[in-house]
Amino acid sequence: xxxxxxxxxxxxxxxxxxxxxxxxxxxxxxxxxxxxxxxxxxxxxxxxxxxxxxxxxxxxxxxxxxxxxxxxxxxxxxxxxxxxxxxxxxxxxxxxxxxxxxxxxxxxxxxxxxxxxxxxxxxxxxxxxxxxxxxxxxxxxxxxxxxxxxxxxxxxxxxxxxxxxxxxxxxxxxxxxxxxxxxxxxxxxxxxxxxxxxxxxxxxxxxxxxxxxxxxxxxxxxxxxxxxxxxxxxxxxxxxxxxxxxxxxxxxxxxxxxxxxxxxxxxxxxxxxxxxxxxxxxxxxxxxxxxxxxxxxxxxxxxxxxxxxxxxxxxxxx
Amino acid sequence: xxxxxxxxxxxxxxxxxxxxxxxxxxxxxxxxxxxxxxxxxxxxxxxxxxxxxxxxxxxxxxxxxxxxxxxxxxxxxxxxxxxxxxxxxxxxxxxxxxxxxxxxxxxxxxxxxxxxxxxxxxxxxxxxxxxxxxxxxxxxxxxxxxxxxxxxxxxxxxxxxxxxxxxxxxxxxxxxxxxxxxxxxxxxxxxxxxxxxxxxxxxxxxxxxxxxxxxxxxxxxxxxxxxxxxxxxxxxxxxxxxxxxxxxxxxxxxxxxxxxxxxxxx
Numbered sequence: 001x002x003x004x005x006x007x008x009x010x011x012x013x014x015x016x017x018x019x020x021x022x023x024x025x026x027x028x029x030x031x032x033x034x035x036x037x038x039x040x041x042x043x044x045x046x047x048x049x050x051x052x053x054x055x056x057x058x059x060x061x062x063x064x065x066x067x068x069x070x071x072x073x074x075x076x077x078x079x080x081x082x083x084x085x086x087x088x089x090x091x092x093x094x095x096x097x098x099x100x101x102x103x104x105x106x107x108x109x110x111x112x113x114x115x116x117x118x119x120x121x122x123x124x125x126x127x128x129x130x131x132x133x134x135x136x137x138x139x140x141x142x143x144x145x146x147x148x149x150x151x152x153x154x155x156x157x158x159x160x161x162x163x164x165x166x167x168x169x170x171x172x173x174x175x176x177x178x179x180x181x182x183x184x185x186x187x188x189x190x191x192x193x194x195x196x197x198x199x200x201x202x203x204x205x206x207x208x209x210x211x212x213x214x215x216x217x218x219x220x221x222x223x224x225x226x227x228x229x230x231x232x233x234x235x236x237x238x239x240x241x242x243x244x245x246x247x248x249x250x251x252x253x254x255x256x257x258x259x260x261x262x263x264x265x266x267x268x269x270x271x272x273x274x275x276x277x278x279x280x281x282x283x284x285x286x287x288x289x290x291x292x293x294x295x296x297x298x299x300x301x302x303x304x305x306x307x308x309x310x311x312x313x314x315x316x317x318x
Numbered sequence: 319x320x321x322x323x324x325x326x327x328x329x330x331x332x333x334x335x336x337x338x339x340x341x342x343x344x345x346x347x348x349x350x351x352x353x354x355x356x357x358x359x360x361x362x363x364x365x366x367x368x369x370x371x372x373x374x375x376x377x378x379x380x381x382x383x384x385x386x387x388x389x390x391x392x393x394x395x396x397x398x399x400x401x402x403x404x405x406x407x408x409x410x411x412x413x414x415x416x417x418x419x420x421x422x423x424x425x426x427x428x429x430x431x432x433x434x435x436x437x438x439x440x441x442x443x444x445x446x447x448x449x450x451x452x453x454x455x456x457x458x459x460x461x462x463x464x465x466x467x468x469x470x471x472x473x474x475x476x477x478x479x480x481x482x483x484x485x486x487x488x489x490x491x492x493x494x495x496x497x498x499x500x501x502x503x504x505x506x507x508x509x510x511x512x513x514x515x516x517x518x519x520x521x522x523x524x525x526x527x528x529x530x531x532x533x534x535x536x537x538x539x540x541x542x543x544x545x546x547x548x549x550x551x552x553x554x555x556x557x558x559x560x561x562x563x564x565x566x567x568x569x570x571x572x573x574x575x576x577x578x579x580x581x582x583x584x
Contacts, residue, residue, distance in 0.1 A: 054425045079427040090418035094350035106342040107428040109335050135353060151422070 004065075005159050005190035006030035006053060011062035013214075023047040023059070024214040030192055030207075032158075035185050037205030037222075038194040041301065045214040045222045046194035047087075050163045053192065071125055075311040080108075083152030086163025086194070093137035099127050100136060100147060101154055108155040115154075121192050126180070142173030149180065160184065160191045166200060178203055198301045202226070207287050210308060217308050228301055229307050230257060232273030236280055237265045237293035250283050257307050264292070269303055336429035337412040343436025347410065348443060361406065361444065365399040365452050372519060373459045380520055389463070392456035393473070393546040394518035399452060400481035401513055401538065403445045404488035405505045410437055411492030412501035420580075431577050438485045445478055465551035473548035478559055480541045483565040486572035493579045494497065517542045 006028060013023040023045045030036040038046045051057040053064055055075040064071045067081035091100045098119050105115030123132040126146040131139060145165060152160055162181065166174040181204055185191055195201050200221040202209050205283060210218040210225070218225060236251070238244040244264050252259060254276050255268040270276045275298045284291050351358060372380075372391050377558040382390035414420050414433070423433050453461075463470055488505060495501035513526075515532060522530050533539055540560040547554025 051421075056421055056424045076427050079425060082425065084422065084425045090422060092346065092350070093417070094353045095346060099349065103342055103346050104422075104426070107339060107423070107426045107432075109338070109427065214382075301544055 003032060004029045005032045006036070006066050006192060007067055008049075008053065008064040009062055011049065011052060011064060012060045013045075013052060014056070015061055021214050023052070023080065025062070026211070026216055028189060028209065029212060032190050033185065033188050034206040035150065035181065035191040035193050035204045036199035037208030038192065038211060039196075039201045039208050039301065039304075040194075040211035040306070041196060043213075044211040046211055047163055048214075049211075050084075050086070050161045050192065050194060054082055054161050054307065055079055066253055067157075078154065081157055081159055083155065083157040083160045084163070085145075085148045085152035086161070086165055087167055091136045091144060095137070096133050096134055096135055096149050097150075098132040104151045104154045110307060112157070118154055121146045122153060126150045137228055138253070140173075142169055142176065143254065145169060145177060146180070149177070153184075158189060160189055164194055167196065174200075179297070196301055198299060198304055208281055212305065212309055218304075226299070229304060230255065230269040230271045232270055232276075233297050233299050234268045234270055234273055234276050235265050235293070235295045235297065236268070236284075236291060237295075239290050239292055240264050243289065247284070247287070247289050250289070251280050251286055254279055259301075260306055267303075267315065269299055269307060278283065332429075336432065339428040339432035340435045340439065343432050344439045344443070347436060347440035351440070351444060361403075362448060362451050364402070365395060365448060366455055368395050368398065369452065369455055369459060376519075380524075383521055383523075385464075386460070388456075388460045389550055390521075390546065391519070392461040393463075393541050393549045395456075396449060396452055396474075397477050397480075397538065397542045398513045398518045399448055400445045400477050401484060402509065403441050403448065403481060404485040405502060405509060406444065407437055407441045407485040408488040408492035408495070408501040408505050409498045410441070411489055412498040414493045415493060416497050419440040430581060431573075434486070434489050434573075434576055434580055436484070438482060438489060441485055442478060442482050444560050445481055449474055449478070463551075464546075465548040465549045469548040469551065472558075473545040476548070476558060477541060477545050480537075480561055480565045483569040483572070486569060486576050490572065493576065512536060512538045517546075537561070537568075540564060558569050 007030075008026060008028040011023050011026045012021070014021050026045065026049060028036070037198065038049060040046050048057065052059045053066055053071060055071050055078050058072065066078045068079040071078050092103070095103065101119035101122055102115045104111070105118050110118060120129075120132075125127045126149070128143060128150070130149060131143060136144065139147065149162070149165065152162075165181070166177050169177065178200070181191060181193070191204075193201070195206060205222060207221055208219065208225070209216045238247065241261075241264050244261055244266050248259060248261070248266060250268070253269065255270050257269045260267040268276060268280075277294060277296060281291065281294065335367050345422050369392070372395070377387045377391065380387055411420075411434070465473075491504050491508075495504055495507055499527065515529060516522075517533065518537060518538065522533045522539065525533055537560075540557045542565075544557035544561045546552070546555060
């Protein structure tokens with residue numbers, strides 16, 4: 001036995017006869033009982049990685065071991081040890097919540113009685129008992145994601161893949177799902193989580209890697225990542241783009257990162273937001289420069305990308 | 319839990335679970351059919367329209383050999399309808415693929431062929447229902463089979479088997495198509511020639527010579543000849559054996575091809 005729930009070595013996957021390199025030598029070590037985050041924009045290779053590790057897709061080269069089983073040589077053993085939920089794996093809209101969970105139970109080779117009992121338990125645990133007898137197509141987005149997650153838990157797998165579990169959800173549903181994921185991890189489950197949200201990775205993940213165009217461009221704890229980056233973005237809006245560029249030199253030294261100019265707004269990623277904001281106001285006031293707006297916000301994935309790569313997290317059309 | 323883990327590794331245990339997986343998927347597909355009543359009505363309405371169209375609109379212009387045209391027509395419509403059912407096989411699989419259900423199934427420790435077998439079997443069940451409905455409608459519009467009850471059942475089993483074997487080819491189309499609309503469109507260039515350029519609706523002798531060569535020898539004409547011969551109690555040569563043979567060959571080729579496609583469907 002290894003101490004890692006998931007080990008991947010140099011995974012390469014190309015599409016369209018090698019034209020698109022979805023994964024370009026990705027290696028991961030996911031310790032047991034943690035949330036491990038795969039952070040990256042659309043098209044960075046997160047979902048491809050999950051599909052390879054969950055035996056849906058075969059890698060061109062590289063090796064992966066999940067829950068102690070090789071994903072190619074022992075795919076069925078891997079399938080018995082994993083649960084998959086997220087934006088692409090889905091529930092059957094025509095079946096009720098109960099029927100969905102019972103079906104997944106039967107396909108995981110539980111007995112009929114076990115499958116029904118498990119379905120009832122999970123519906124109750126996810127607050128879906130009342131909705132359990134309605135077809136899933138009548139569910140709200142949040143209910144669907146909870147049913148999807150419940151389906152992934154039917155066989156009580158030690159390893160869970162959650163592929164953008166909260167993308168498209170409202171803030172309350174997102175919070176609810178985060179709490180559920182935290183409870184799962186507290187019970188000893190290992191979670192590989194993909195997300196586009198830095199906030200989500202920060203809240204849930206013990207360790208994470210950042211993917212860009214199929215390569216890992218950063219790894220560590222969320223704290224490491226943010227320590228390099230700064231914890232706050234100070235956004236200063238000038239009267240015009242010209243004002244922004246011509247007066248940048250007045251505030252440039254307040255951050256060690258590259259400032260981002262977006263129209264008339266200059267964004268500085270810093271560690272002490274309020275202090276820098278005060279400095280910005282004072283300096284620009286002394287120079288008699290009009291400031292139209294000033295805002296402090298948490299860094300987003302875009303900011304991380306800008307800092308790591310010098311380019312914005314662009315969407316790659318798959 | 320221990321017992322199920324042990325039984326998994328024996329051949330008997332694996333076979334038992336493979337059957338269980340197929341049954342689970344079949345049941346799931348049938349529930350879906352029941353939940354969309356509009357779809358059932360459409361599926362049944364279409365062959366009823368064909369019966370009425372050919373019985374009352376075109377029928378007068380077609381002279382059938384031997385008995386009346388309605389007796390010629392109904393066995394043909396039954397064969398045509400069961401084959402058309404395979405369009406549903408393609409659409410159903412294309413939808414499962416587009417919605418991400420196949421993705422979920424592929425990450426489960428279930429038998430690889432169960433999704434396809436469950437689909438073709440649930441469409442077989444749907445065909446049984448349609449066959450009963452069309453038989454009833456047929457009697458209402460004057461269909462009088464004279465081959466006897468046993469031969470009627472033989473003919474029914476034969477056409478259900480033949481359509482089931484063909485549906486594996488349409489399963490492949492469903493998995494290869496980018497979406498369900500395209501899947502449906504892709505089936506038509508295939509299904510129209512094999513059903514209309516056959517002895518299903520009209521006697522082949524009325525077609526031009528070059529078409530007769532195809533229409534006389536293609537599998538669907540053999541199936542129509544066998545079903546018609548059995549139902550009406552008329553001689554039909556070796557058509558039954560040809561139909562069975564074609565069915566077995568189709569299944570032997572198409573089932574592995576579709577299963578292979580399923581393994582690598584994205």
